[in-house]
Amino acid sequence: MSQSLHFFTPSSNISLPKHHSSLFTPSLTTSNRPFAVTTKQRFFTIKSNASSSSSDPKVLTTDNGTAEILSRVSQTPASSTDSSSIEVDSVTEAELKENGFRSTRRTKLVCTIGPATCGFEQLEALAVGGMNVARINMCHGTREWHRRVIERVRRLNEEKGFAVAIMMDTEGSEIHMGDLSGPPSARAEDGEIWTFTVRAFDSPRPERTITVNYDGFAEDVKVGDELLVDGGMVRFEVIEKIGPDVKCRCTDPGLLLPRANLTFWRDGSLVRERNAMLPTISPKDWLDIDFGITEGVDFIAISFVKSAEVINHLKSYIAARSRDSDIAVIAKIESIDSLKNLEEIILASDGAMVARGDLGAQIPLEQVPSAQQKIVQLCRQLNKPVIVASQLLESMIEYPTPTRAEVADVSEAVRQRADALMLSGESAMGQFPDKALTVLRSVSLRIEKWWREEKRHEAMELPDVGSSFAESISEEICNSAAKMANNLEVDALFVYTKTGHMASLLSRCRPDCPIFAFTSTTSVRRRLNLRWGLIPFRLSFSDDMESNLNRTFSLLKARGMIKSGDLVIAVSDVLQSIQVMNVP
């Protein structure tokens, strides 16, 4: 049984919604022969027998010496991928099979990769643990190191059937300390005198000397200024300036970590002066961005965004250089200026990050929670994905169990329906990266379930974000479909989407059921990884929704991911339609 609503665009013949009770016929079309799994174990691609001639398995040897059979699909770019196959990441598939639709996690997880997690097996453990996006922070590590991490993530995806996206995060022009020559960290004690200097050292530097990356530093600070390391984890008072050297007395002791951020305060206010004149994207950042474009990363996160202008500039730069111009630009909200120009920045970007680490160094800490809530809400209204980042599970850098307060913080971000949560030091250099990821995963699942059980749908006003009539129709379709899905308690929403836009509109509604997003390109699929509640599949589909649905049902049933009788609502940006049906 199926019922469908169609909305025809563009301008001509806007007709009232029609009911087609027979659009969907449960019988399989001739193209849907019985299916055979042509790949082994972890790589989950299914093809119909009809096309088996083009899918001779290829044997590859992996790191640990086990032979895995990969279909040619995994070796070829999306455009030439066999049209009769469907791809979904192996973790989601296992989760769906084991626990059904309701149990899938809606909140996405981003892990910063660092020395603790850069090996192939460590990356695999994170992928198995639910990492949706791997972040590399260009503040740290060498070009070669970044390249190797990207290569390993790509290899994991190909060989093991994951769909982990890659986010590159720029260093930005902020002032920070240099590397500590030798030790991984240094402790500053109360009353000690330390020298902050813009001099470069060839030979070992004198004791208690810290290099600073910003040439204007010694000129800009004044005697009496307060110097905050990492937003106040350690504090100093400037007592004397001698040429390039700034002598400071430690007033709040603590651990100095390499490349820690520095801010200075005068009479209780953040000094921004020349620092504020530095470009958001530094010359080094542009080189990193070129590297990211060449490597085909999925997201570029821009540190210390001040206005929409820089985002627009970067987006046209990417569009001119990248083949499909499909790298999403994420604005990091971590400065006073970014809060001032919040709406224009979010509108210009493809997503935002609540970068609480630096944000908490620029505004009073007690203002961070309300800023977070505001950013998360605004992103949802404007249909941009949002990541809540920094110190979610900070104590797990050292300890295997989080504090109760950290669990409450994670819960709050999940309750706010942020698209994604991010681990920084916990996964980059902590002692328990997998455990930290497990905490994010289990807290997300529990809070999401609790929220659904309590039926606490907060009625968020979702403004029209489209600029054309056709886009408004898509929005209305998605809003209605999501509402119907909640009211009818359907098992899943299906969306067929070329650019991912229609899928994002469904995600924006934060419906009770999971959203299966079918898209024909691998890069769109990877980018949808950051969106709340979306399960992205790669599938070639046609303009004929009836055959798309038939084929999807067959493919998913053959994999045990849906079963006869499941109630599904399907929408598509091909036909601008809503269909309600039971899986035949």
Ligand SMILES: Nc1ncnc2c1ncn2[C@@H]1O[C@H](COP(=O)(O)OP(=O)(O)O)[C@@H](O)[C@H]1O
């Ligand atoms: N590529 C890397 N190489 C070495 N250490 C790293 C790397 N990435 C992250 N780290 C470590 O993890 C910590 C937390 O990461 P992150 O929050 O991304 O950076 P930051 O502390 O500079 O804002 C860093 O301070 C650094 O010690």
Ligand SMILES: C=C(OP(=O)(O)O)C(=O)O
């Ligand atoms: C995520 C952040 O940025 P970074 O780790 O690059 O400083 C932050 O400041 O919270």
Ligand SMILES: [K+]
């Ligand atoms: K950064």
Ligand SMILES: [Mg+2]
């Ligand atoms: Mg930051």
